[in-house]
Amino acid sequence: MNAILSQEELIKIREQLAAQNKKVVFTNGCFDIIHAGHIDYLIKAKQLGDILIVAVNSDESVRRIKGEKRPILKQEERTFIISNLKPVDYVTVFEEDTPYEIIKKLVPDILVKGADWSKDKIVGADIVENNGGAVETIEFVNIQSTSNIINTILDRYK
Ligand SMILES: Nc1ncnc2c1ncn2[C@@H]1O[C@H](COP(=O)(O)OP(=O)(O)OP(=O)(O)O)[C@@H](O)[C@H]1O
Numbered sequence: 001m002n003a004i005l006s007q008e009e010l011i012k013i014r015e016q017l018a019a020q021n022k023k024v025v026f027t028n029g030c031f032d033i034i035h036a037g038h039i040d041y042l043i044k045a046k047q048l049g050d051i052l053i054v055a056v057n058s059d060e061s062v063r064r065i066k067g068e069k070r071p072i073l074k075q076e077e078r079t080f081i082i083s084n085l086k087p088v089d090y091v092t093v094f095e096e097d098t099p100y101e102i103i104k105k106l107v108p109d110i111l112v113k114g115a116d117w118s119k120d121k122i123v124g125a126d127i128v129e130n131n132g133g134a135v136e137t138i139e140f141v142n143i144q145s146t147s148n149i150i151n152t153i154l155d156r157y158k
């Protein structure tokens with residue numbers, strides 16, 4: 001299933017998944033310009049459970065977090081790309097600076113981030129762990145980053 005859903009639609013799906021005893025993995029991110037590191041981490045995130053939900057920062061949220069010049073790709077593009085990746089089952093957008101509220105609504109079984117985030121800094125870890133879930137980080141095998149891609153382009157085309 002590759003679907004971009006509203007948070008309300010996703011909450012309903014989450015209830016169905018719980019009834020089916022499906023293990024739900026959740027991650028979130030800006031995913032501005034997708035690269036191999038993102039793909040590697042999403043593949044590994046999905047392997048931790050049955051269903052992978054990805055919450056993507058809205059354009060305004062990315063702008064507040066990563067700066068006025070970001071995102072490069074609008075949320076329509078970012079969600080379309082993420083939702084069409086093989087490991088991803090459901091995608092939604094969140095407007096806030098952090099995914100705390102959507103994690104509180106969905107209470108995933110497993111919360112995942114790349115290892116650039118230490119577990120003590122992962123937003124929503126308390127919610128998931130207090131509900132008996134697990135928080136996992138995925139080691140980078142590819143040190144690529146969106147910022148690096150942007151800087152490479154700026155350097156080469158200046
Ligand atoms: N090279 C990588 N390998 C594995 N996971 C990654 C890698 N880069 C980012 N991630 C993970 O992908 C998710 C989205 O991160 P993000 O969109 O910030 O990517 P980024 O490349 O770090 O972007 P930016 O350079 O704009 O900060 C996060 O969970 C992050 O931990």
Ligand SMILES: O=P(O)(O)O[C@@H]1O[C@H]([C@H](O)CO)[C@@H](O)[C@H](O)[C@@H]1O
Pocket residue numbers: 028029030031057065096097098099113117121122123
């Ligand atoms: O793409 P990023 O910068 O890795 O994603 C951010 O992750 C933050 C993280 O969940 C903190 O643990 C989150 O607060 C922020 O909104 C971005 O999604």
